[in-house]
Amino acid sequence: MRAFTVPGTGAMASVTDRPVPRPGPGELRLKIEACGLNFADLLMEQGKYQDMPEPPFTLGMEVAGVVDALGPDVEGPSPGTRVAVFGGQGGLAEFGCFPAKRTVPLPDGMSATHAAAFQVAYGTSHVALHHRAQMQPGETLLVLGAAGGVGLTAVEVGKLMGATVIACARGADKLEIAAKAGADHVIDATSDDIRARVKALGGADVVYDPVGGEQWQAAFRVCKPEARLLPIGFASGEVPQIPANHLMVKNLSVLGVYWGGYLKFRPEVVTDSIRTLLGWYAEGRLKPHVSHVLPLERARDGLELLRARKSTGKVVITP
Template identity: 50%
Template sequence: MKAIRVHEPGELDMLKVEEVASPQMKSGHIRIGVRACGINFADILIVKGLYQEKPPLPFTPGGEVAGEVLEVAPDVKGIKPGDRVMSMIGTGGLAEEALVAADMALPIPKSVSFEAAAAFSVAYGTSHVALAHRAGLKSGETLLVHGAAGGVGLTAVEIGKLMGATVIAVASTREKLDVAKSKGADHLINSKTENLRERVKEITNGRGADVIYDPVGGASFDQSLRCIAFEGRIIVIGFASGTIPQIPANLLLVKNILVVGLYWGSYAKKRPEILMGSMHQLMTWLGEGKITPHISHAEPLSNAVEALRALEERRSTGKVVVTMGAD
């Protein structure tokens, strides 16, 4: 089968499509013919050796897949060849075939394409667990989303609206803000041309945002501390800016602020019931058409490097996917 392989950590340009053996079947697993693989910023960090989890070399990046079941281990029940499934797999997704743990595979609704399914789990799962479980977002509260047109930010806008919040979207260009507006954002702030603190205070009549969703870090986090409401919650999702902020604890004390982290992938091992409960709720919304993945770039496996580069260079909005064959 064809697959992207990483033989040593490095830049994206070193990645090539290679012919490799299909993964060997294991107990409790299924083999799928991958039709689409969702690209996440973590994939770039893994390729460069900068992620907190480092798979043994050589490996195939790509942790979010959708496809058709080709083979089922003898001990797996309830899944059969030909079923359309989606799953998170950590690594191995940028390939024509992938081995998937059967208990992590979810059926794809008939109305949902392979591309949309591959763009779904990580971005929507991250935002739903962050907002519902970690921050306890309530209907009627104000949610501010940094990086609101990005892979996770855009899903936070969409889910926040579904949960009954007033959503303030923050992004760096008019085009990106328009994408956030299309997903339901009530207010838009251009991070390059507007004063975040002043605009948030204006929008909230001086109160500030109840919940702030931050996948950016750096200056965005610093500004968040100055426009959050009393007893507000800041959710730390990541550091796309490249700068990990240092928190002045006195500001937490004065406003009774809660700062919580969300590393979604750890729930698969630590609290899988949280992750899967969230995913079933999201799958219900997906099947009902209440949420719809936004995909700005779709590239074939032969051009997977361009897909990764589009995300790295922040040319994408929503999700980027790599496809293997026609849908």
Template identity: 60%
Template sequence: MRAFQLSTLGQAPAFQDVTLPPPGPGEVRLAIAACGLNFADLLMVDGKYQEKPALPFTMGMELAGRITAVGAGVSGFAPGDRVAVFAGQGGLAAEGNFVANRCLKLPDGMDFRQAAAFQIAYGTSHLALDHKARLQPGETLFVSGAAGGVGLTAVEIGKRMGARVIASVRGPAKMTVATAAGADHVIDSDAPDLRGQLKALGGVDVVYDTIGGPGFLDALRATKPEGRLLAIGFAGGEVPQVPANLLLVKNLSVMGLYWGGYLAFRPEVLTASLATLAGWIAEGALTPHISHSFPLDQVAEAMACLRERRSTGKVIVEMPEAG
């Protein structure tokens, strides 16, 4: 079969012909239906992501499909089961073998496209806002990069948790998207004086920052006493240096979140979060926003769409037999 693989760091991934072995102990084989793309995929190409799989590897961190075979020692799963998998790699191919304990059975109300789109983006936001920041009903949440694949989910989940949400995006089209996701106030990120704008809206209890750079410090200075700041990513390319004296004077907390890291030390927290989210999506309480969908043979264009920030929400790749 063909698989979209990275062979050399810093060079463009390409399709390779690979032979897939039978699933090993503790693994299941999937007929992959859809794969969600993430900013982390772009970082992996340059070797700048936290995880660095051995080369060559098939790209695609999160996926969904139907189980076709199970390896020795697997219980709770059977051929025919529809599952989502956060695999870290292997999603951009027609088939793959994946560790069974990373699989999540899909509720009847969730399709493969939704399942490929929700895990990292929604999982990151739910874990950050619920488990880390303990966001409370009535608090004010500020989300930077709020029209992106992760930021948009923070808007939606923040509203689901009862917060007043302020979203920062670039341009009128993305402002419309953030408003549709539930933002109460939308700020154009190109406008000056972010700190002043946030203070004029009453200040912030929780900051969910995906961009980094000067905007993080502006939001910090507009945060109320006992506020919590979540460092989710640095899509702007600049890692902010936080002045510790401000943390002391205002009793602030700055927290990092590496969602995938929970698989190593507290996987039950991540699994419980995903199960909650899958239930909300199946009930219609959350709706994954998929702005672009590409067939597998156009995966290079899909990655360019992500890199050039043409997407609002999620970019997914669908396999020819997806259904």
């Protein structure tokens, strides 16, 4: 089979021929139909991700496909079932073996492309806003990087939860996409004064930040008392420092969010969230935005789209 594999520490991934894997205890094998790319794939290739596998390994954290075989003593889902799964790695290939207990059956009518673009982005936003921030209807949510993979889902999920959503992104095209996803107000990070604009809108109760850097600093200064700040990632390359005295003065809370971490110590947080989100999808309340669908041979191009911030929503690879 073909797989987009990192051969060693610090080496760049490439498409190579590898043996079709056999599922072990607790695993099933998927014939992979689609794999969603994440910024974490870039970090993993660079050896900078917080949860690194030992090389060689195949990139690709979240996939959708058809169950092809079951490992020893695995009772289901049965071969032929369409499922999605967050495996953490192994998705950019024609076949992959993943923990059976993590698989999620797909609703009727959900395409493999949408399923592969769904779990990490929507799951991160829902767990962040519902479980971590416990955001309430009527609160104001500021979303940075609002046209990106996770940011756009935060706009959608925040609006469904009853928030007034302020979306911050780069350029008119991206702001238009955020507005279509439900943003009440938009801010152009390339030309607008984020601090002044949000302050004029009354400040933020919740800040959702996958960017870091200067945008975090601006958002930090427009928080209302008892606001909650959610660091999701650091696409700017700069991990912000947090002045504890400012937290104290405004009674602010900074709540770290690593969606994949819950699979290790509280998996029910993830499974309950995904169940809710799939229900919303089945009702037509969530509409995944996929800006690029590329074949496996162009996986490198897909990663470059993320690196250069030229994609909106998700990039999906179809082996």
